[in-house]
Amino acid sequence: MNDNDIERKIQAVVFDMDGLMFNTEDIYxxxxxxxxxxxxxxxxxxxxxxMMGRQNREALQIMIDFCDLKDSVLxxxxxxxxxxxxxxxxxxxxxxxxxDLLNWLEQTRIPKAVATSSSRVLAEAALGHFDLIxxxxxxxxxxxxxxxxxxxxxxxxxxxxLNVTTTRMLVLEDSVNGTRAAVAAGAVTIAVxxxxxxxxxxxxxxxxARALNAPVVWELLEAT
Numbered sequence: 140m141n142d143n144d145i146e147r148k149i150q151a152v153v154f155d156m157d158g159l160m161f162n163t164e165d166i167y168x169x170x171x172x173x174x175x176x177x178x179x180x181x182x183x184x185x186x187x188x189x190m191m192g193r194q195n196r197e198a199l200q201i202m203i204d205f206c207d208l209k210d211s212v213l214x215x216x217x218x219x220x221x222x223x224x225x226x227x228x229x230x231x232x233x234x235x236x237x238x239d240l241l242n243w244l245e246q247t248r249i250p251k252a253v254a255t256s257s258s259r260v261l262a263e264a265a266l267g268h269f270d271l272i273x274x275x276x277x278x279x280x281x282x283x284x285x286x287x288x289x290x291x292x293x294x295x296x297x298x299x300x301l302n303v304t305t306t307r308m309l310v311l312e313d314s315v316n317g318t319r320a321a322v323a324a325g326a327v328t329i330a331v332x333x334x335x336x337x338x339x340x341x342x343x344x345x346x347x348a349r350a351l352n353a354p355v356v357w358e359l360l361e362a363t
Contacts, residue, residue, distance in 0.1 A: 150307040156255035158313040158333045162232045170222045180206045192316030194287035236352030253278040254293045289316040291324035315339045
């Protein structure tokens with residue numbers, strides 16, 4: 140079976156969340172900048188890219204090691220969660236194409252789920268702000284897996300719950316770590332990199348789109 144045969148039989152779609160569905164990566168930038176400014180450090184682009192797409196605890200440990208902080212992961216996690224939840228209501232926005240794609244998937248009855256590295260409390264706050272949770276079969280978070288992206292565990296778990304093989308599952312991701320996880324799971328993967336990933340290395344992905352409503356997304360779905 141060739142790649143075209145595989146892509147013509149997509150049975151489910153799985154969305155990453157931060158930077159793909161919402162502008163929450165921008166909010167995390169402000170959270171990271173505030174956390175580190177309080178400690179006399181700068182939240183650099185290099186540090187941002189090291190943390191992006193990883194589970195909260197892994198990302199915060201990277202921050203601690205990178206900046207030689209004395210705080211524990213638990214302490215930083217509590218502080219960052221408080222900042223994020225305070226900023227979210229005024230700053231969160233849906234990214235282009237999200238609503239059109241969700242509506243189309245619902246009209247065609249293609250199951251969809253979320254698989255995010257964010258913690259459940261933050262994921263549910265972001266999705267719940269737009270009342271999106273009921274529109275998905277389920278939401279998998281970084282709290283639900285032992286190994287975060289780029290490990291493929293979360294996408295194997297998503298395929299299992301959707302009762303599809305990973306080769307029949309389309310994954311939409313914005314980060315290098317996220318796309319590596321999806322590709323390692325064997326999923327049909329589209330990278331939708333935002334401005335945080337403008338120079339990200341996506342040679343492992345066969346499809347790159349600039350938005351969720353880009354032609355390549357529709358072409359893959361309409362071929363099913």
